């Protein structure tokens with residue numbers, strides 16, 4: 001595990017020039033402390049609200065993109081297994097976007113290795129599309145800086161825009177006016193200044209089963225039908241401003257309180273959707289109770305949940321084992337692991 005968590009996020013590497021034969025990149029998942037939920041433009045993946053996350057030091061995705069001469073179908077393999085269906089469609093659409101920008105017609109062979117244990121409840125789309133963006137931009141010679149890589153990763157999966165950076169990152173929603181090109185330019189992630197928090201995220205996997213509703217569909221339904229979506233999006237602006245201030249002063253209690261209320265609010269928007277989307281399970285609530293007990297015992301521990309029943313508990317690194325123990329006791333059948341702040345996406349190498 002790594003311990004750095006300052007604003008000095010590792011850069012995703014220098015701009016790449018000229019198409020190479022292959023490039024390999026590595027990226028880590030991130031967990032949002034201020035959530036992204038809802039797109040104002042599905043094609044460009046523009047969110048309604050800005051979000052803020054911590055990139056983790058566990059479960060990297062490594063992706064190699066190799067160019068083949070001539071056009072034709074891209075091939076994509078995930079952990080050695082050919083991708084099909086929606087995954088293949090999303091990766092191919094992403095590569096097509098890169099090709100259009102590069103003015104290239106060359107097809108790609110993509111090999112991705114995910115280290116997230118199956119069903120660990122950590123989305124692999126953030127690390128996956130961040131690694132793919134960095135590798136594909138290099139191999140097709142797009143010459144992008146970190147902001148450009150973040151914008152590009154966003155087109156694959158919104159949360160991937162944040163995994164381009166290490167530590168804490170904010171993804172700007174961008175202005176809601178102007179042309180599509182201006183809107184695209186305004187929506188990217190960048191590192192967030194933070195004082196020394198020494199944080200950990202205790203990840204409690206309470207249910208490794210597949211989602212009943214995809215997060216894309218759940219977001220759409222929430223935006224279209226939930227009367228709570230608007231108020232949550234508005235209060236999220238205050239949450240973000242307060243979160244940035246709390247990070248700057250290194251106030252882990254404030255960071256945790258804001259993250260917890262923002263996540264619970266996001267789930268409230270889904271519960272009010274028609275029909276309701278409910279990702280939280282009885283085991284989720286059991287973990288939330290254990291987090292409350294920890295707080296009553298004077299431990300700074302705060303929960304956040306994404307599009308699933310699993311819980312991530314923010315705490316001080318010094319308290320992480322105690323928090324992990326309390327969570328393990330609460331859900332004896334679950335899997336509990338401790339993560340810290342991790343690095344941004346980076347290029348590993350390229351060759352012919």
Ligand code: DP6
Nearest residue numbers: 032035036125157158159216306307
């Ligand atoms: C609940 O980034 O996976 O984890 O843009 O449709 O690919 P798409 O969605 P994705 O959504 C993440 C939603 C979330 C909150 C967050 O990470 O901010």
